[in-house]
Amino acid sequence: MIDIILMAYRDLSERKARTILTLLGIAVGIAAIVSLVSVGYGMQEAITGELTVFADLISVMPGKLAGMSYVELGSFTDRDIRDIRRIGGIKEVTAMTHGAAEVEYRNERKPVFVLGGDTDALSSFYVEPVGLDEGRWLRENDYRVCVIGNRVATEFFDEPVHVNDKLRINGEKFIVAGVFKKASMLYAMDVDPHIFLTLRAAKDVLGNEKAKYKYITVRVYNIEEVDEIADELEERINDNHGLDEFATAMTMGSMLERISSVFSILRGVLVGIAAIALVVASIGIMNTMLMAVMERTHEIGVMKAIGAKNSDVLSLFLLESCMVSLIGGVAGCILGVILARVVSLVVSSALGMEFVPTVKVGVLFAGVGVAMCVGVLSGFYPARKASKMSPVEAVRYG
Amino acid sequence: MIIRVEYLSKVYRMGKVEVPALRDVNLEIEEGEFLAIMGPSGSGKSTLLNIIGCLDKPTGGRVFIDGANTASLSENELAEVRRDKVGFVFQQFNLIHSLNALENVSLPMFFAGVSRGERLKRAEELLAKVGLRERMHHKPLELSGGQQQRVAIARALANNPKIVIGDEPTGNVDTEAGNVIMGILGDLNREGKTIIVVTHDPVIAAHAKRVIRMRDGRLLDEE
Numbered sequence: 135m136i137d138i139i140l141m142a143y144r145d146l147s148e149r150k151a152r153t154i155l156t157l158l159g160i161a162v163g164i165a166a167i168v169s170l171v172s173v174g175y176g177m178q179e180a181i182t183g184e185l186t187v188f189a190d191l192i193s194v195m196p197g198k199l200a201g202m203s204y205v206e207l208g209s210f211t212d213r214d215i216r217d218i219r220r221i222g223g224i225k226e227v228t229a230m231t232h233g234a235a236e237v238e239y240r241n242e243r244k245p246v247f248v249l250g251g252d253t254d255a256l257s258s259f260y261v262e263p264v265g266l267d268e269g270r271w272l273r274e275n276d277y278r279v280c281v282i283g284n285r286v287a288t289e290f291f292d293e294p295v296h297v298n299d300k301l302r303i304n305g306e307k308f309i310v311a312g313v314f315k316k317a318s319m320l321y322a323m324d325v326d327p328h329i330f331l332t333l334r335a336a337k338d339v340l341g342n343e344k345a346k347y348k349y350i351t352v353r354v355y356n357i358e359e360v361d362e363i364a365d366e367l368e369e370r371i372n373d374n375h376g377l378d379e380f381a382t383a384m385t386m387g388s389m390l391e392r393i394s395s396v397f398s399i400l401r402g403v404l405v406g407i408a409a410i411a412l413v414v415a416s417i418g419i420m421n422t423m424l425m426a427v428m429e430r431t432h433e434i435g436v437m438k439a440i441g442a443k444n445s446d447v448l449s450l451f452l453l454e455s456c457m458v459s460l461i462g463g464v465a466g467c468i469l470g471v472i473l474a475r476v477v478s479l480v481v482s483s484a485l486g487m488e489f490v491p492t493v494k495v496g497v498l499f500a501g502v503g504v505a506m507c508v509g510v511l512s513g514f515y516p517a518r519k520a521s522k523m524s525p526v527e528a529v530r531y532g
Numbered sequence: 533m534i535i536r537v538e539y540l541s542k543v544y545r546m547g548k549v550e551v552p553a554l555r556d557v558n559l560e561i562e563e564g565e566f567l568a569i570m571g572p573s574g575s576g577k578s579t580l581l582n583i584i585g586c587l588d589k590p591t592g593g594r595v596f597i598d599g600a601n602t603a604s605l606s607e608n609e610l611a612e613v614r615r616d617k618v619g620f621v622f623q624q625f626n627l628i629h630s631l632n633a634l635e636n637v638s639l640p641m642f643f644a645g646v647s648r649g650e651r652l653k654r655a656e657e658l659l660a661k662v663g664l665r666e667r668m669h670h671k672p673l674e675l676s677g678g679q680q681q682r683v684a685i686a687r688a689l690a691n692n693p694k695i696v697i698g699d700e701p702t703g704n705v706d707t708e709a710g711n712v713i714m715g716i717l718g719d720l721n722r723e724g725k726t727i728i729v730v731t732h733d734p735v736i737a738a739h740a741k742r743v744i745r746m747r748d749g750r751l752l753d754e755e
């Protein structure tokens with residue numbers, strides 16, 4: 135056994151350039167799979183890690199989530215809020231409203247989304263995780279005062295907006311009390327492009343019609359009850375609006391499920407891409423092995439002439455492709471882990487969200503396993519072809 | 533009788549052209565014989581040896597080796613005949629260049645499943661026997677033609693076959709090396725092995741105890 139390995143090794147090292155190319159093909163394919171999957175898991179863990187902080191939270195929206203898209207069906211009313219408060223086990227209910235408004239700054243006008251709500255609740259949702267760059271947060275008795283997201287301050291208008299600057303929101307004068315820091319990926323869409331007001335001010339500027347609540351958040355006392363309460367909450371609001379599916383109440387549990395399903399789709403796509411890379415690599419191996427068979431026709435003939443059985447030749451060639459793919463697989467795993475780190479660094483800084491790749495041992499084993507399968511499968515045809523050659527014709531060749 | 537050839541024929545097909553290489557060849561070889569086959573180029577000598585050595589299959593007729601009809605043997609059994617019963621020596625040596633002399637000689641024993649230690653020990657003995665103990669670790673291309681052919685003979689002897697076949701074994705070496713090679717084959721014959729060699733050279737053929745001639749795929753009457 136040792137000798138046959140040695141022999142295969144020598145054959146491979148004699149054809150260094152091509153062996154290295156094949157090795158590389160497999161290694162790159164496996165590295166792609168390992169790194170993409172590890173980065174995917176790492177991101178997922180980072181996001182779910184941040185979200186588990188909100189385990190006592192229920193978010194209620196007046197619409198339906200279908201896959202990744204959201205269809206708004208209307209707004210919540212004061213009656214909805216009263217009814218929710220009556221449900222047992224609820225610690226706190228916050229209603230928020232939002233809508234587009236025309237914002238004027240130094241004679242420049244832009245449409246911007248305005249968000250109003252309970253200032254304490256908004257603070258724990260947004261100010262605590264994101265933080266303010268300048269100024270202070272809203273107070274409940276503030277009136278014509280706003281806090282703006284980082285992109286509103288730096289990108290929306292020709293001139294940057296700072297604390298104490300004046301904005302007109304739908305014609306009403308406001309003073310900027312604070313500016314948010316740039317938010318991480320998780321919060322970027324919620325914070326960066328928005329202007330935050332007190333609920334009263336938001337109702338005023340958005341007008342009575344639009345001032346109905348677009349978003350309700352509920353905190354419960356007991357995390358165990360959170361799903362139960364969410365169901366009851368949906369039912370009551372649906373009753374109020376006379377629709378079967380008007381409200382969507384999401385708990386972190388259901389949110390985490392959604393996220394993990396999105397990530398598993400994402401991983402599927404990534405693995406699919408990597409699989410294509412592997413198919414290409416396997417064509418490469420097959421080609422290498424076919425060339426090796428061709429090149430060594432004479433040698434195979436000699437081996438058969440001195441008593442090698444077909445199975446001896448077959449196993450010699452299969453062993454060669456196994457060795458190539460094993461080394462390729464292991465190298466691919468190492469490369470993949472390194473690549474995953476690099477990609478994570480780049481993606482972390484691009485998205486403003488800290489995370490490290492999660493390298494699962496199973497993924498590494500699968501990587502090597504896949505490499506071996508690819509190697510053996512693509513080596514099999516050439517090996518079989520080699521083993522079936524007639525000794526006399528093979529010896530005469532070359 | 534160790535080899536019996538009955539009405540052996542071989543036709544090569546090249547597209548639509550049929551080339552008869554052997555026509556109704558009958559031949560009996562006793563155990564322990566030293567037989568030389570002579571004849572002009574293209575007369576079918578190699579074809580005959582290849583079929584006797586189970587490297588090729590006949591179009592018609594039968595070959596018995598050590599009592600077994602080769603036509604009834606499976607691929608694996610034919611490989612076993614090549615491995616254990618017949619040692620084949622080629623004009624072109626046909627050593628494996630990536631392996632050194634010792635490994636080349638071990639190879640048939642590797643296929644026979646002999647343990648590594650035993651294999652190397654026997655390979656060493658065989659190389660000593662052909663006078664190459666000092667060259668054991670050389671690669672074929674580091675050896676002269678005559679030396680390579682001696683390695684090939686050692687390899688042919690690896691699994692201690694009863695029959696050694698040489699297809700112009702001296703065809704690619706100088707006269708002196710040719711004589712050494714024929715001397716080794718003569719020694720093997722004296723040890724009881726059945727030797728069959730093809731040669732053009734009457735001096736070489738003189739080493740043999742029996743000489744047969746071929747022409748146009750037929751055996752001529754023996755002298």
Ligand SMILES: Nc1ncnc2c1ncn2[C@@H]1O[C@H](COP(=O)(O)OP(=O)(O)O)[C@@H](O)[C@H]1O
Nearest residue numbers: 544546551553572573574575576577578579580
């Ligand atoms: N593979 C082959 N294909 C076609 N014809 C062949 C082949 N091998 C040998 N022949 C023909 O068969 C005849 C006998 O060849 P061979 O046995 O090699 O003769 P020798 O060894 O006596 O020179 C020749 O006419 C040769 O051209």
Ligand SMILES: [Mg+2]
Nearest residue numbers: 577578579699
């Ligand atoms: Mg010939």
